Amino acid sequence: MTIEGRIDRRALLAGIGVAAMAPRGVVAAAVGAPLVLAAASLQESMTAAADAWARKGRARPVCSFAASSALARQIAAGAAADLFVSADEPWMDDVEKRGLIVPGTRAAFLGNRLVVVRPKGARGDAGPRVPLARLLGGGPLALADPDAVPAGRYARASLEALGAWDAVKARVVRGESVRAALAFVERGAAPFGIVYATDARASTRVEMVRVLPDSSHPPIRYPLARLKASASPDAEPFRRFLLGGEGRAIFRRFGFLPL
Known part of the structure; x- marks a missing residue:
């Protein structure tokens, strides 16, 4: 799909299939919730993390899953998302070099085999x-x-x-x-x-x-960062949750490796 110009949050939800993958009612309740662009291999684990966050009484994050390359291109085209989790460092490097992530929010997150x-x-x-x-x-x-x-x-x-x-x-x-x-x-x-x-x-x-x-092969590392386009007040708290002990434990349960 070719995207020209800035992509707003509604267009992104429609264009890359968030509504189709989210549980019933999530999209309707997603106003103000973080929009997370995550590598396709994170589908089950990031969904579980979003559920755990919602159980704390917070707005459930909306998650969109695709190849890191496709997500990085969406971000470069102006996707109004909050967090990006890539399955490798080079695609996060590409987004960072474009000045699209909040300084100091990039962190090594997960490993795999x-x-x-x-x-x-x-x-x-x-x-x-x-x-x-x-x-x-x-x-x-x-x-x-x-x-x-x-x-x-x-x-x-x-x-x-x-x-x-x-x-x-x-x-x-x-x-x-x-x-x-x-x-x-x-x-x-x-x-x-x-x-x-x-x-x-x-x-x-x-x-x-x-x-x-x-x-x-090069070490498999999943970096996480908050995007400058972020508008959700929960974006930074959810990023910290993912990096914290409770969040990392969820991903370990799905077989991801700690770094």
């Missing part, structure tokens, strides 16, 4: 004795777009470091986000995919067959 998944119940030896290039090189391999989306960039770096990229690059099926890559595997459109460990954990339709070494 990369895993190879396949449809649950699939047959065939996928154990550690099978070389990675042979395991993944025989058919489509689902990845988030390795040219733009953090999960795909981490995956390509790992495959290059492990000597498997040349065997798979011609067979990569690109998803617009890590959840799109996961969906290819869930539907059986690809026999294998590389996603975050938290994505594999969130799905009942795939099984994890291999964990890729942390040393084979």
Whole structure:
């Protein structure tokens, strides 16, 4: 979707699907609530954090999930959001270089791991004795777009470091986000995919067959920051909640790693 000029809060809600993903009544009650733009891999965990915040009697944050690349472009186009959680540092760097985050509010937030998944119940030896290039090189391999989306960039770096990229690059099926890559595997459109460990954990339709070494790719870090476009009085309190012990415990419950 091409967006020109400044995007107001209502247009953002309609344009990137917040209303479709939010529980009933959230959008109607969202006046003054923080609008959080979060990486697609945070769907379950950030939703749980928003629910926990609402249980404190605060306006429930409205969450929009997409690839970090897409969200960063929305912010650059003038999205009137409050918080941004990227799945990597480079997309947050891009937003910060444009002068769009509040100084002093950027913080390293969460970590994750990369895993190879396949449809649950699939047959065939996928154990550690099978070389990675042979395991993944025989058919489509689902990845988030390795040219733009953090999960795909981490995956390509790992495959290059492990000597498997040349065997798979011609067979990569690109998803617009890590959840799109996961969906290819869930539907059986690809026999294998590389996603975050938290994505594999969130799905009942795939099984994890291999964990890729942390040393084979840049550290997976999710930075969090408040945006200068923020208008919600709850934006900063919610940011602090996410970074605090109670907030971090929620994300650990969903498999994210502390930094």
